[in-house]
Amino acid sequence: MKNTLRQVFHSSKFVAGFIIFVAILLMMFIYPLINPGNPLQQIGVGTFAKPGTYVSLYDATKSPVSTFRLPDAAEKRLGTSLSEEDKVAMVEWFEAVGADISDLDTNDTEKMLEMWDEYYDPSAKPKGMIRAKILYYGRLDKSLKEMGGSDSISIADKNEEGELEETKKILDTDYVNTKDVANVKTLPLGTDNFGRDVLKELVSATGTSIRIGLIAGIVATLIGLTFGLLAGYVGGILDDIIMFVTNIFTVIPGFVLLILISYSIGQEQRGAAVVAIVIGFTSWTWTARSVRSQVISLRNRDHVNLSKLSGHSLVRIVLTDILPYIASYVVMAFILQVSSGILSEAQLSLLGLGPKTTEVPTLGLMMNWAMLYSAHTNGSWWAYFPVILTITLISFSLNLMNTGLDQVFNPTLRD
């Protein structure tokens, strides 16, 4: 046993997979301690806030002010306020009025604005340009003029008579320290369509998905192992019946069966555990078949014959003389079942047949939401890409562990 473990941890593939998987598990346990709270709480109003750090504007205006005169501040300010769309429109105008744009650098905001001042003429009517477009340029011009406008913003509040009165003036050289701002929120992966913290949701979903995978794996392995052992060792008519059932399950595409069962259970009954058990029930055939073939080759081994001759009972022979020999194999099959259980859940949920949506997030559900709210078309990559990455990492690490174990236990693969 000790020796086997030593061999297992000598396999670089197993160790790599193990480290990735343990890292995921650690993340699952540690992150909720750092960032507690309900993962499904809607903290944001509106959909898909970008990843980043959010500073409360309200608190910022009330925080102590320091003054800095940074040389490139104005330029940066311009750079972020001039959108890509505006830049494209400006270049289009330059082209229409016949300006030389051969060495124009669209990233050089200052130069762009200079050119705009030079070439824009509100009364010009470039050839082929529709009126709506000309009006659009009028608005663009106005907003560009405002941009570089004043060097301060006034904050006004109603006084006792109900008139606006300037209470504070914010200069463009005013800075506040984020530490002084009462409310700063970092969202490493932004928010999703319901305004929920994606990272928190992802960590919680990973946990649920792994649990679903484990339950599905345990169910599938137990059913497969029992059927395989019985069919292989007892043989005869029992073997025929079990193999008949197994063959039927093999022939019906598992995923279609899974969809049908999930559908007929109904939305209300479908908790995470139910989905896991359903997945387990549809994926045991493979384990049953391979356990059966292993047991058949074992049952004619001499030590099994000797055990029979010693008068041991069937249960005892199966438990002591057969099971230990296929244990390593069953563990490997179990790991694969867990991995495929997680993937099956993701597939089911993507189709809207996953666990019911109000209680817990799962990796599949997160993908489902991202898809329903068109995260992929509006460029909100943070809503689905980390989920895909997590699924890939989990099944990659499990498969790596499996390959590593295979190399240890399967002598023909040893180098």
Next chain:
Amino acid sequence: MGKAMLEVKNLKTKYITRFHEDVYAVDGVSFTIEEGKSLGIAGESGCGKSTLALSMMGYYFAPLHYISGDIIIDGKNISGMDPDTVRKTILGTEIAYIPQAAMNALNPTQKIIRFIEDVVHAHDPKKDKKEIREMAEKRFAELGLPAEALNKHAVELSGGMKQRTVIAVSTILNPKVLIADEPSSALDVTSQKMVIKMMRELMEKGYIKSMLFITHELPLLYNVTDDIMVMYAGQLVEKGSAEQMVFDPVHPYSHGLMKSILVPEEGTRGQKLTAIPGAPPNLKRPPDGCRFAARCKYAKPECRYSAIPEKEFEENRMYRCLMGVDELREVYGNE
């Protein structure tokens, strides 16, 4: 003394295990086979006799590694050549190798003639197929194999026939040395006899110039080869003619082996079997002194730590023991 066909000098090879431990399977083996002679290697399983065969034909694929020593075939040193070169230039023309399960190595989808074409084309890619067929038919007829076998698939032949076909195919280019590793152990005694007769004929007709025969079956070795070497724990412990080795062994281990021969002859029932207690040493950490010392009933304290040289005595005989030949003969004569 005839011309040396195969000369092995102080050959050492090792296996590297998965835990990066070295196993010295062949540890300083030297011998010579002269033209027209055959040599047998006897020993228990795990003594390194099969590794010796693989090492001699340059089959150095992990985990087997070459350490040192020379293998000279008809004056040409092939030691340290990379396995691919050996396969292209040496196998078939200089050395032919027949492993125990050779008959199962034939691709079941190909006809026998295709294997012969492959062997010939590996060394002479331009040779005409018709010529090859004629050559093969002639050789098969001489060795008593039916010409129809050429057009058959391996599965259509019986076990003994398959093994003979393999031997005929691998010796089609008249190699100088034939290395046979338990070529008849998987066969029944009648097929075994046919295989041996065929190998004899190959020697007599000069298609092969010398032969190295490896088996654990001593009566077979006695009847097949001119000389016998006994191998123990990666080293040679005794060498002599077949007659001498069976009836006048010197080394304590050879005594044990020779006394374990059981043949269906008068006297077998009254034979006293000598058992050697213990097991061969672990070749990961071979003992410093005599490797057999732990199992030898005449072992002295110095046997365990002093290196034992190979000692020559009489004509063409060698043994590896601290005791003198006469001393050994005396103690075993008194038993």
Next chain:
Amino acid sequence: MSEARVTKDFTNAPLCLSGKGVTKIFGFGNKKTVAVDHVDFEFHEGEFVSIVGESGSGKTTLSKMLLGLSNATEGEIFFQGKPRDISSGRKKREYWKGIQAIFQDPFSSFNTFQKIDTVLLDCIHMRGGKNLSKEEKFNMMTEACHFVNLEFKELTNKYPFELSGGQMQRLMIARIFLLKPKILLADEPTSMVDACSRATILDMLLNLRDEIGMTVIFITHDIGLAYYISDTVYIMEHGKFVEYGKADEVILNPKAAYTKRLISDVPKIHEEWDLSTVDLMA
């Protein structure tokens, strides 16, 4: 060379295991293979019997039937003169109390997950020694190991695969020593053991037979070995016994053509191995 062992006459000894018309057929219709073809045999109590045959002669199939691990297609096997009944699991277990086996491959004969102590303790328990004190059990195991030249103290907490092939087969014999069956079926117990250990195992089998007076059925392909060890030899060819009788008579004066050929084809030491009789064209 010592005197040849006296071959005792067993014809009047009580029958231990016998068979009439025992047949085993695999498959049916065109694919039918008759592995064992209507064989009759009589093994007596205390007799050392060898069944000699080449691969494919049906000797392993016969051994499986003798052990009750498979049923005969036709014919009947008698145990101590009474027809053997192995129709139910309980009856099988009853029969198996009297018969034990040693198989060819020591490495597959042991459960690699059980320690040697467990293996031997199991044998004591099967012989009804469950209530013995620890010390008594220890003494029994030590005695059994001593019989096969093993030191039980050194074997405790070891696994069978840590031993050499020869030592494992000896441990197998120690098992039999504890179990004391009526019949021991040894299926090529020495073919995977090196020559030096073979002698030890053969001698131990002979001693064990004398010690507990059991019948030994020794299955082998090596006719020289069978001649050395057995009282009676059965020669098997294509599922049939072509010849049987006392070892000396069968080996030194074979009657059946097959036996003659078998003996002449085995390489020998004192007689010439005649290669000229071989017809390569056959």
